[in-house]
Amino acid sequence: MFHPITTVHYLVLSAALLLIGTIGVLARRNIVIILMSIELILNAVNINLIAFSRHLENLGGQIFAIFVITVAVAEAAVGLGILIALFRNKETVLADEVDLLKW
Amino acid sequence: MIDTLFFYAFAFLTLVGAILTVTRRSAVHSAMALIVSLTGVAGLYLLQKAEFLFAVQIVLYVGGIMVLFLFVIMLVNLDEAARQRQFNKQWWLALACVAGVGGLVSYFIRQGSEAFRLPPPPRAAPILEGNTERLADVLFSEYLLPFEVASVLLLVAIVGSVVMAKKRI
Numbered sequence: 001m002f003h004p005i006t007t008v009h010y011l012v013l014s015a016a017l018l019l020i021g022t023i024g025v026l027a028r029r030n031i032v033i034i035l036m037s038i039e040l041i042l043n044a045v046n047i048n049l050i051a052f053s054r055h056l057e058n059l060g061g062q063i064f065a066i067f068v069i070t071v072a073v074a075e076a077a078v079g080l081g082i083l084i085a086l087f088r089n090k091e092t093v094l095a096d097e098v099d100l101l102k103w
Numbered sequence: 104m105i106d107t108l109f110f111y112a113f114a115f116l117t118l119v120g121a122i123l124t125v126t127r128r129s130a131v132h133s134a135m136a137l138i139v140s141l142t143g144v145a146g147l148y149l150l151q152k153a154e155f156l157f158a159v160q161i162v163l164y165v166g167g168i169m170v171l172f173l174f175v176i177m178l179v180n181l182d183e184a185a186r187q188r189q190f191n192k193q194w195w196l197a198l199a200c201v202a203g204v205g206g207l208v209s210y211f212i213r214q215g216s217e218a219f220r221l222p223p224p225p226r227a228a229p230i231l232e233g234n235t236e237r238l239a240d241v242l243f244s245e246y247l248l249p250f251e252v253a254s255v256l257l258l259v260a261i262v263g264s265v266v267m268a269k270k271r272i
Contacts, residue, residue, distance in 0.1 A: 026197030081267030
């Protein structure tokens with residue numbers, strides 16, 4: 001139980017978080033929760049980057065994590081804007097009811 | 104020893120919050136669970152001596168993005184969606200993908216430490232201290248161009264979200 005924590009522990013945690021987020025993106029119908037699952041996936045990536053930044057003692061990983069957070073903020077803002085526009089026009093927030101482009 | 108305890112505590116918060124986020128029916132409950140999960144991730148940053156990212160995670164994610172999510176949950180009527188089926192018809196495909204990748208990961212975990220031979224840290228490098236200061240040094244010298252490109256990205260996101268939320272598009 002009380003082994004010292006290594007980089008591998010962080011990598012396994014990050015993989016688990018990534019898989020949970022993937023289930024959320026692929027299987028949920030509510031678009032709000034799909035966007036939240038994307039945030040989970042990006043956080044898993046950040047844990048990985050920071051674990052390697054610590055392991056290699058290189059600050060590049062933390063810089064990259066800052067850029068990932070920037071992209072996550074932009075994605076959340078635009079995604080929620082699209083969601084509001086969608087709800088105004090189609091009265092739904094379920095991803096599989098939006099099938100205008102589906103043949 | 105104390106690091107180990109904190110790691111398991113924060114990992115527990117992160118994973119339980121994430122599982123609740125993807126399984127709850129109500130979107131508000133999901134958002135609350137996501138806040139717990141993001142706070143756990145912030146604690147993990149602190150354990151990794153990334154103090155600046157710890158502060159950014161709390162201020163930006165918990166204080167910014169989650170408030171944005173809760174605002175949108177208020178603006179959009181989710182009662183109808185909460186009464187319906189929560190998982191789409193491809194849920195078995197999602198489970199199959201995740202089981203495949205999870206099986207691969209657990210196979211490597213069962214291999215023991217031999218499978219994870221990471222390159223050893225360079226001894227000559229200085230230790231990570233004064234995190235915010237050193238991060239700023241690197242960000243504004245070596246990574247100046249990506250920093251400016253990120254500001255353009257944020258401008259595009261602002262304009263895009265305003266246009267998307269306009270009354271008539």
